Amino acid sequence: MAAPSRRGDPERRTRPGGRSARVNEAILTAVLDELVESGYSKLSFDKVATRAQVHRATLYRRWATKEELVAEALLAQTGQAVPMPDTGSLREDLRLLTHAIVANISAPDGQSLLRTLVSDAGQVPEISVAGRAFWSKRFALAGAIVRRGIERGELPPGTDPDFFIERLIAPLFLRLLITAEPIDAAYADRIVDTLLGTDGT
Amino acid sequence: MAAPSRRGDPERRTRPGGRSARVNEAILTAVLDELVESGYSKLSFDKVATRAQVHRATLYRRWATKEELVAEALLAQTGQAVPMPDTGSLREDLRLLTHAIVANISAPDGQSLLRTLVSDAGQVPEISVAGRAFWSKRFALAGAIVRRGIERGELPPGTDPDFFIERLIAPLFLRLLITAEPIDAAYADRIVDTLLGTDGT
Numbered sequence: 542m543a544a545p546s547r548r549g550d551p552e553r554r555t556r557p558g559g560r561s562a563r564v565n566e567a568i569l570t571a572v573l574d575e576l577v578e579s580g581y582s583k584l585s586f587d588k589v590a591t592r593a594q595v596h597r598a599t600l601y602r603r604w605a606t607k608e609e610l611v612a613e614a615l616l617a618q619t620g621q622a623v624p625m626p627d628t629g630s631l632r633e634d635l636r637l638l639t640h641a642i643v644a645n646i647s648a649p650d651g652q653s654l655l656r657t658l659v660s661d662a663g664q665v666p667e668i669s670v671a672g673r674a675f676w677s678k679r680f681a682l683a684g685a686i687v688r689r690g691i692e693r694g695e696l697p698p699g700t701d702p703d704f705f706i707e708r709l710i711a712p713l714f715l716r717l718l719i720t721a722e723p724i725d726a727a728y729a730d731r732i733v734d735t736l737l738g739t740d741g742t
Numbered sequence: 743m744a745a746p747s748r749r750g751d752p753e754r755r756t757r758p759g760g761r762s763a764r765v766n767e768a769i770l771t772a773v774l775d776e777l778v779e780s781g782y783s784k785l786s787f788d789k790v791a792t793r794a795q796v797h798r799a800t801l802y803r804r805w806a807t808k809e810e811l812v813a814e815a816l817l818a819q820t821g822q823a824v825p826m827p828d829t830g831s832l833r834e835d836l837r838l839l840t841h842a843i844v845a846n847i848s849a850p851d852g853q854s855l856l857r858t859l860v861s862d863a864g865q866v867p868e869i870s871v872a873g874r875a876f877w878s879k880r881f882a883l884a885g886a887i888v889r890r891g892i893e894r895g896e897l898p899p900g901t902d903p904d905f906f907i908e909r910l911i912a913p914l915f916l917r918l919l920i921t922a923e924p925i926d927a928a929y930a931d932r933i934v935d936t937l938l939g940t941d942g943t
Binding site: 652653655656657659660662663669672673676680704707708710711712714715716718719720721722731732735 | 853854856857858860861863864870873874877881905908909911912913915916917919920921922923932933936
């Protein structure tokens with residue numbers, strides 16, 4: 542089955558060294574499609590190679606383990622769907638970030654992927670290796686928004702970026718996966734305003 | 743297979759009308775065991791009846807739908823594992839509540855149940871009927887803690903109990919299911935202190 546390129550990173554396509562970038566994109570897209578369809582435990586380098594129509598050796602040359610391959614595929618998708626804003630305003634950055642997260646995790650593909658990973662993580666402990674690589678990178682990126690806010694005096698100097706980001710995104714995942722309450726930009730804004738103390742309470 | 747009574751509500755056992763209460767307990771325990779083992783979509787009144795060693799008619803007399811049966815089973819388990827404190831202090835109530843949630847959702851059975859439900863909810867839309875019944879009851883109960891806090895002047899009068907509880911519990915579920923970071927009583931206390939503004943920032 543040919544890998545659709547809907548999840549691909551457009552940046553890769555125009556980058557010099559085009560063929561290698563296109564192969565990379567096909568592989569990472571195939572990883573996400575395999576994850577959504579069959580889950581983490583059934584994913585293999587063989588299946589990804591077949592789906593991406595590349596030689597197995599190509600995968601083994603680029604990634605040492607399944608965990609690294611999955612983490613990179615997740616980072617590529619999220620990097621494109623949830624870019625890190627830098628508008629000069631903390632509130633605006635947080636609004637843009639949470640709106641993009643809402644769109645990404647409530648889209649059918651994003652939601653399937655998330656539910657698959659949550660479910661698989663119960664059975665396959667090594668999934669947490671890929672998960673940790675993914676989240677440590679995403680928290681580092683999002684933490685930069687918080688650190689710039691601290692530098693501009695929009696947040697107290699003692700603010701812990703990771704804990705701030707946890708409190709920012711946690712209610713979105715709670716509603717999507719646990720309470721099945723709706724999430725939208727207005728709800729995201731409410732979380733941002735409450736965290737910044739600009740909600741009037 | 744005989745249903746173990748480890749998840750049963752001890753209150754039911756000593757209530758007058760003992761046999762009926764014991765039957766109820768066996769049924770609700772069987773529901774949870776079936777959920778953990780086989781998931782929501784495979785759960786049926788027949789399987790629960792067999793597992794609980796009761797007649798199918800007994801189940802149909804007491805519950806009209808699978809959603810009601812599942813919601814009641816989840817509420818019975820959670821009601822026992824996460825009781826609602828009323829100590830006269832908001833901070834103490836929130837600490838006790840979150841500590842009990844941490845213990846309940848990180849226990850192997852609780853965690854499997856949670857992952858199963860999150861995964862199944864992607865495929866079985868009717869699961870949200872049971873989920874909503876469950877969460878609306880739990881938020882009403884936990885909201886009472888917040889409302890008492892408002893009455894005692896420990897929170898501003900405009901505080902929204904549901905939104906407050908969401909922000910209280912969301913980081914616990916985020917860490918358990920999404921980022922795979924550890925949760926414990928100290929982390930719960932940090933959330934409580936931040937929400938109450940008693941964290942020194």
